[in-house]
Amino acid sequence: MVVDEWSEAEADRVFQALADVTRRDILARVIRQRQSVSALARHYPMSFAAVQKHVAVLERAALVTKERHGREQLVHANVTTLHRAARLLEAYEQLWRHRARGIEEILAEDQEEE
């Protein structure tokens, strides 16, 4: 029952990464502007190491990328992955629109849309 071109493990990692307030907040911050890990860490009531781990989770999900700049590690967002996640959800919504209908009706609607 495949809905997307993603591997299941990739989707797992992306949604897992998004399933935490701190990580979504980090993502929102670096989308607006790339920041060093320690700059990010200053905003949260937890240790630097904890934030470092959150960034690592986002990185494994390919939602962010780190780029060395001097002694700092700049974290920047990977909007492509975010977009693909959004499109995956939309694909599920599409399943809904096409639910319980014959192939003729779906083809008919597809023509209308052109």
Next chain:
Amino acid sequence: MVVDEWSEAEADRVFQALADVTRRDILARVIRQRQSVSALARHYPMSFAAVQKHVAVLERAALVTKERHGREQLVHANVTTLHRAARLLEAYEQLWRHRARGIEEILAEDQEEE
């Protein structure tokens, strides 16, 4: 750094629920057609109780709802929640488009869109 009208805990639960292949597959199945828990369970190489737990996770996330029908419990999708999740991701994408720009430019673009 709020991006949506959702409570953080709600978003946590939704993405957490989506972060598992089996659960995404269950969701896809019940989007197409409502099914009983045991009917769902037949498709997966795990115990009935395990599938039951997966459905419970989807239910806590408000992605599905159970409806008693005789001795069966019919699971059906809650597309509204799915849609809200998609819109949340789009909101993050929107942050990207509006990144690093002055308030004047954003207002100008908003007017264009009307």
Next chain:
DNA sequence: CTCATCTACAACCATTTGGTTGTACGTTAG
């Protein structure tokens, strides 16, 4: 009525997760 089916839920287990502290190492500021 009786039996098979569907569901609920508890107890248990291994692994992962989200946090901590501590240590070590490269880099830049002064």
Next chain:
DNA sequence: CTAACGTACAACCAAATGGTTGTAGATGAG
């Protein structure tokens, strides 16, 4: 050069996750 900063990573811990088996209660079929 030296001290401070930014990062990396290991070890540890409590709690959550994803699975199991087992027991028990409703409900429908025959």
